[in-house]
Amino acid sequence: MSAKPGMNGSSGAHPRLILRGITKRYPGVLANDRIDLTLGAGEIHALLGENGAGKSTLVQIVYGVVRADAGRILWNGAAVTVDGPAGARALGIGMVFQHFSLFESLTVAENVALGLDPKSEAGARDMAALSARIAEVSARYGLTLDPEARVFDLSVGERQRVEIVRCLLQDPSLLIMDEPTSVLTPQEADQLFETLRRLAAEGRTILYISHKLDEIRRLCDSATILRGGRVVATCDPRTETAPSLARLMIGEEVRATRKETAGAKPRMDELLRVEGLSMKATNPLGTPLHDVRLRLREGEILGIAGVAGNGQNTLLAALSGELPAPRADAIRFEGVSIGLEGARARRDRGINFVPEDRLGHGAVADLSLADNALLSGWRRWSLVRRGLVSFARSRERAEQVVARFSVAAPGAHAAARSLSGGNLQKFIIGREIMQRPRLLIAAHPTWGVDAGAAAAIHKALIELAASGAGVIVVSQDLDELFTLADRVAVICAGRLSASRPAHEVTAEDVGLMMGGLFDAAIAKGGGVPSETGDTRDGG
Amino acid sequence: MDILSMILMSVVAAATPLLFAGLGELVTEKAGVLNLGVEGMMLMGAVIGFAVTAVTGTAFLGIPAAALAGAAMAGLFALLTLNLLANQVATGLALTLFGVGLSSLIGQDFVGTPLDRLPQLDIPGLSTVPVIGPVLFGQDALVYLSLLAVGGVVWFLARTRAGLVLKAVGENPAAAHRLGHSVLGVRWLAVLFGGAMSGIGGAYLSLAYTPLWAENMTAGRGWIALALVVFATWRPGRVLLGAYLFGGVTIAQLHAQSAGIDIPSQFMSMLPYVATILVLVLISRDATRIRLNAPASIGKVFHPGG
């Protein structure tokens, strides 16, 4: 990788990319409404907005995945049409998607090779030369990678590096990063920022998509803020505060979200106790658990933070009973050893579960909402008598959930597939809450859900806890955990940290623990400033 | 030729149809497609190979015709499963049922037609070495072709970019599509290759193994070939091993019968089928190994959104 990005045809006189009046309409929604955007060389530009603000659509237009209905794209001053991702790459536009395009059973070098055009890149055919170039690029930008490692052995952060290296080998002059830190620990994110700054210093332009205010203020030179498909502001984020950016993004004064917790609640009885829980994962490639212990009281919300793939799935399976624990007394619920019980028996005890994957786990895509009510509620709601199902009563229950949780659906007969993500999630959470659980376990309850639905879901979870049930929320979203949880614990490499009251913990402590540094975080205690000096506060 | 080389030769002959079909199915499955129609494709290859050879008098036309017949059947499968997004299991079953019927229909005029066995191609000098000479160097052309095919598939999957793309498509078609690879194109080619190989495997039965045509003459070999791919945990070298192992079992039971061992012939004939079940059980119980080697997307419908 010797060519400077400037050689990609930039004259220097024009901004690298100008978008004028980009408009894109989907059935029922105007995703992009006359969007203007200007990106200069060497600039790190934030594209800020909530889920559904139109960020993804806009960058997919730039990257050629989606064709705009109207508007112009000027690349180094010349009008262009981007015909697909290959055309974008030919122009010098690279993109790192939020969801990786990786092949687990193949090596890093093979994964990179698959992303290169064999005609344009000499190295793509000779794997040895390619490995050498990967090593070179890795070293240059601080992206440590072993070209011969297989992807299934890599952490999420390392996987992202594979994606970035794949992009950099094509020598892009514009690099689009789509929510890159959503899967990283704060420390990994810092490393990434370092890399991005080096790239910008070489004159490359970075378009950085995020809804995380702090990191945008730390990283970006300029920001374009989208709301409801329109540009609502362009600003220098370094001169803004997090609340002022949030106001622009959401359009109203943000509420103080952290729960009032300390001492507000009377001491309730212990509901759940997990001790010495060690077990293998469901999937041979999953993360096993090591000596997990946790306690939960009635009325308490426990937040479990952690980077994806650190044993959350195994822990959730163990708690929900989908994968029973190896020992009965590893999990005790209301004083009874339930470790060996399966999902059905646990649900009979009032342990309900909202899984991460809505359409393939918490609901069956092709079945109606009524059938999906039957799916988890058939025991608690007594929808089955002597092996015969009462479909009328299932329908009734589904309709109740739809009504009480304001699910936008044509009725109980609608297939789960036909609902939007947020509405389906409201339905699933509503379905579990209306079964009056004693303990609700929710995984990533607002992942990919729009702001309105997320607020409704948070409210429902808090009310459930207020009614005396215990709630465990597993999430990667620290803001969410600090909004909800009374106590916070962190899972890393299959081990769970001790939980601590949410108001005593800083986001940075959690970040250290997400990287496995349990002791460091504990030793530092609560409010000691970090070495990076950044003050993430969940707001 | 001594007895031992004759036995070994017959083991190779019994193994070769399985080797062809197994290799073809391996490539198909590596691309993420499960084609259960191997039996039907083999039968079509067997009957077309036989008919064309019988009519034209030369296997040089019969064998390519068999490959084409297998590929045509596979093309039908590809159209249904890849373009029309039909369930792969159901379509594969349909292909087998269809192949059984169609091959009987085509072959009814050829039942009882005599045909010369595919000639042995002795490699001068080497084929006269005792025992291994005839086994290794005194075979017919298709046996050599099958061994070349093993090497070719090993090389293709491990060394070529196209092989890499094929594996990527089988592992994660959505990602391959995003990177600009034609998932449907790759899968079509893989399925056609599988069909052609099955067709040749079938032709080996009707031209070389027992040079005649009989209805349903594959007798489950297509299914055994499918089991072989699992046995081989999707590695071509092990398909070779597995095919020769099964060839050995087949020949062992034949010889046991002719040697007058006092077990009813039917029980001996069960051996290859029982052996297949045992092998499947032994391999399948190690879920980790299956997961690490099986193409992750196998059998799943992929719709590239257009």
Next chain:
Amino acid sequence: MAVSGLLGLRLERRANASRAMLLVTPPLAVLLTVLSGAVLFAALGFDPVKALMSYFVAPISTRYGIGELAVKATPLAMIGIGLALGFRGNVWNIGAEGQLTLGAICAGGLALAFHGQEGPWLLPLMMLAGAAGGLAYGAIPAWLRTRFNANEILTSLMLTYVGTLLLSYLVTGPWKDPDGFNFPESRLFNDAALLPIILDGTRMHLGAPLALLAVVVGWVIVARTLIGFQIKVVGLTPIAAGYAGFSQARTIWFTLLLSGGLAGLAGAIEVAGPIGQLQPSISPGYGFTAIIVAFLGRLHPVGVLLAALLMALSYLGGEHAQIELGLPLALTGVFQGMLLFFLLASDFLVHYRLRRVAPPGVRAARGRVGEARRRWTSFP
């Protein structure tokens, strides 16, 4: 999408499967098969209209013919019901032919064992033995799948070959008719071991109402019971089944035992009905044709019944056309295979619809099966 792309059309997944298409496509597939049949007949040098009449109409234009239709539809419906339930749950028992054979062996063995000392108890006992035999034979792939994760498609099929060889051994060895001039057949069963005829002048026997009963039971299971719902969820989304507390192993056991038992019962009915003895071949591939029956019937018991009648007609037509026109019997298999192809091909209309192409760039953005779920949630 190579094909639709050429036509300037785009394939789009329907949010809700089309019920209309679900009902329209099977007759459409039948129609296409008949048309292709006409072409095929013409290609073979027969008058297509005459051949089609001889194949599809003539066989059932007599009372006897109707009875024959019932005789052939009986095992097809019975096996098809069991297979359809399994297929709903993604349990691919394709060894019904073997389970049928084992059922025939068990029932036939009983008839032979009590030869000459029968009572009215014998026939029910034979039916039970047949069902038990098929059930036990279906239990083998269930056990291998749940215990060792061995693919039931391959194991159940391999067992079919084993079962056929076992029958061949029995009728050429220990159970051979001592007065049978060395033919590989058992002796003929006595009347007490034969199913009574229920329609005079035909061969329609008591098995037909038994098959209808199986259809009704199958319908109740599918439409009303928890186990039916459970099978459906396991088939659609196994992970969601685990979430609901439905056991996949239980579904595998239930469907394989049920379909094996029904196939075994069908085998018992065949030997105690139209055949009346044990022979090396007791079924013209009913166990395999029932796979087509299950799909053609949309995996629904009522559909299975209709499909069984249609497939029975294809057997009769094949035999009739062979006798009358000298058409090859193998045509039956070709027709059956074609029908299944046309049905599978038209299936996509149920779940997808064709739309005129929007600007080309849009395509990649939407509904990608596979990653679709995750992407879908975050997409406007």
